[in-house]
Amino acid sequence: MNGSRRLQQSAYHLGLWLVAIIFFLPIFWVVLNAFKSRRDILAVPPQLAFTPTLDNFRDLFARETFAPYMTASVTMSVAAVLIAIAVAFLASYSFSRFKPRGTDFLMFLLLSVRMVPAAAVVIPIYMMYNLVGWREDWLGMTLFYAMFSIPFSVWILKGFIDGVSERYDETALVNGGSRFHVVFKVILPQVKPGLVASFIFNLIFVWNDFLFSFMLGGRTTSMIPVLLSTGLYADGGVDWPFISALTGIYVLPPVIVVFLFQRFLLVGMTFGTVRGEV
Amino acid sequence: MPTPPPTDPNAAEGATKSTGPDAPRRSLAVRVRRFIERPRVFALLLIAPALIFFFVWNIIPVLTLIGVSFYNYSMVTGMPPRYIGLGNYEDIVYSFRLWESFGRTLSWVVVTVGIETVLGIAIGILFWGSVRLPGRRLALTLLFTPMLMTPLAAGIFFRLMYEPSIGIINYVTRWAGLGTFSFLSDRSLAFAAVVFVDVWMWTPFMVLITLAALGSVPKAELEAAEVDRLPWWRRLVTVVLPHAKFILMIGILLRTIESFKTMDLVFNMTGGGPGTTTELVALTLWRRAFEAFNLGWSSALAFILLLMAIAFTSIFLFVLNLRRRQQEREASA
CATH class of the missing domain: 1.10.3720.10 (MetI-like)
Structure with a gap:
């Protein structure tokens, strides 16, 4: 009886692992491909046993396009998200505590911005940036991504600040603290998880963006996805070794994020509207 | 919102130091600080950066979008935009x-x-x-x-x-x-x-x-x-x-x-x-x-x-x- 229960349990666990592995297989396959020589990638039938090589990565790093695109990917996403979180934290404190007139409406508008298809957003921004000369400009792109990250951060952070009792604010004020003291020394430390969650997920969203970067960015302000798209073809065919190596590198951060920040995944993927852990 | 209690250090500071030689400048700083501490002002101050972002990157683009949608505006022909009213919307309705x-x-x-x-x-x-x-x-x-x-x-x-x-x-x-x-x-x-x-x-x-x-x-x-x-x-x-x-x-x-x-x-x-x-x-x-x-x-x-x-x-x-x-x-x- 006990033995069959344990067997059942093992079979169940094996099944769960199998499901997880099936979902990961495509990513595993592309990372595997990155370590294959060109001949092995193009081999028929596909090779499972092969001699791993780092040639693809060596080629990739040697390309003059790689470094600027990677730098842009890293610097722009980090800078934009930091700006967005600073702006969003202040605004969401105000929304949460003072509830100025129009708060609900503004929160609603902020959310709608993120629900519009990217192509529709990029058209007016494209016209505007052409006029002002912010296209292919590091600051213009970074500020755009900051705007893009603000709604999400406001929604997440307001949820977290709502969860901190107003008693803290009142106590600090009564004891002679200034309002800035309340915001930065009393509330800020208590919503650290919210800050981390919005930082991580906005980073991924900016990191994954293609269209805005493609339409608005120039040679030094475009991110890796643009390089993937424009570097797809070489010598009359698809340049699979290059694509595999680049994709292999670019998919690593999301994998690491899911592993390290699993408890924020739910709040991060639902705009902060569903809290909890899985 | 609670009004600043009488024990507020800012208030005390303002009261004692306003008799000094550089009183006007100090009291101005105190007044600014008090002004910021007012709930409504403080609330607006915190939202201001977000509002600026919202205005520049959302309101202006949407207004542009609505404006341009009434024009026949192509970047290929090089012709100046021509006002056609609801022409584009009509065209969309009939676009198979x-x-x-x-x-x-x-x-x-x-x-x-x-x-x-x-x-x-x-x-x-x-x-x-x-x-x-x-x-x-x-x-x-x-x-x-x-x-x-x-x-x-x-x-x-x-x-x-x-x-x-x-x-x-x-x-x-x-x-x-x-x-x-x-x-x-x-x-x-x-x-x-x-x-x-x-x-x-x-x-x-x-x-x-x-x-x-x-x-x-x-x-x-x-x-x-x-x-x-x-x-x-x-x-x-x-x-x-x-x-x-x-x-x-x-x-x-x-x-x-x-x-x-x-x-x-x-x-x-x-x-x-x-x-x-x-x-x-x-x-x-x-x-x-x-x-x-x-x-x-x-x-x-x-x-x-x-x-x-x-x-x-x-x-x-x-x-x-x-x-x-x-x-x-x-x-x-």
Whole structure:
């Protein structure tokens, strides 16, 4: 009886692992491909046993396009998200505590911005940036991504600040603290998880963006996805070794994020509207 | 809001130091500080940066969009924009290709979200009792990673896997004796092939949502159902569903909105082809705007999509409020 229960349990666990592995297989396959020589990638039938090589990565790093695109990917996403979180934290404190007139409406508008298809957003921004000369400009792109990250951060952070009792604010004020003291020394430390969650997920969203970067960015302000798209073809065919190596590198951060920040995944993927852990 | 109490150090400072020689300057600093401390001023001060961002990057672009949508404005002809009133909107109403694209997007949303929801709920229920799974965190990482993939990259490497001669998927179909398929260039297969990739990417999201929804069911009620020896399907319908339905609805709505926006995924995988069999409305818009450079027409369509997004968001918030009200009811009961 006990033995069959344990067997059942093992079979169940094996099944769960199998499901997880099936979902990961495509990513595993592309990372595997990155370590294959060109001949092995193009081999028929596909090779499972092969001699791993780092040639693809060596080629990739040697390309003059790689470094600027990677730098842009890293610097722009980090800078934009930091700006967005600073702006969003202040605004969401105000929304949460003072509830100025129009708060609900503004929160609603902020959310709608993120629900519009990217192509529709990029058209007016494209016209505007052409006029002002912010296209292919590091600051213009970074500020755009900051705007893009603000709604999400406001929604997440307001949820977290709502969860901190107003008693803290009142106590600090009564004891002679200034309002800035309340915001930065009393509330800020208590919503650290919210800050981390919005930082991580906005980073991924900016990191994954293609269209805005493609339409608005120039040679030094475009991110890796643009390089993937424009570097797809070489010598009359698809340049699979290059694509595999680049994709292999670019998919690593999301994998690491899911592993390290699993408890924020739910709040991060639902705009902060569903809290909890899985 | 409490007014600053008499023990406020700022107030004391202002009172004692205003007699000194440089009194006017100090008292000005104090006055500024007091002014900032007023709730209304402070509230506005904190929102100001966000409002500036909102104004520059949302209000101005939307106004531009609405303005341009009344003009015949093409960047190719080099002609100055010409006011044509509602001409672009009329053209949109009569554009067969656009309606086809809308119809395709509708079936895309229904099919992808439908499959993802069913599969996600099934796998979510499967993972419900997985607390003691060895290496659970790693297993969940493997499961959840697809939804954080760069969509463009996913589209491209699935193209490698779909490749008729060297692709792994065709290797499997040949091994199974089904023969070779050129998934992405066959008119009858391309749509399904793209759906498959979307399902791969987003089923994990519905699993996540299902786990959250199941987690919101009170333990006591589950135990009561256990004691009553209810069959599993009655447990699901009478105990689990009433609690889980809101989170599920939130998840399905979010997925619907995201699915409607799909563009990066197909951009390099099929480019909307073969023909227009995988051209979703976001891609149609992009093509008219940046391949045909017909900015007036595209602005009109973009504005329509914006209104649709606002409608979607309203529904989403409506469900969110329903849930909040239910939670308050439960808390007070």
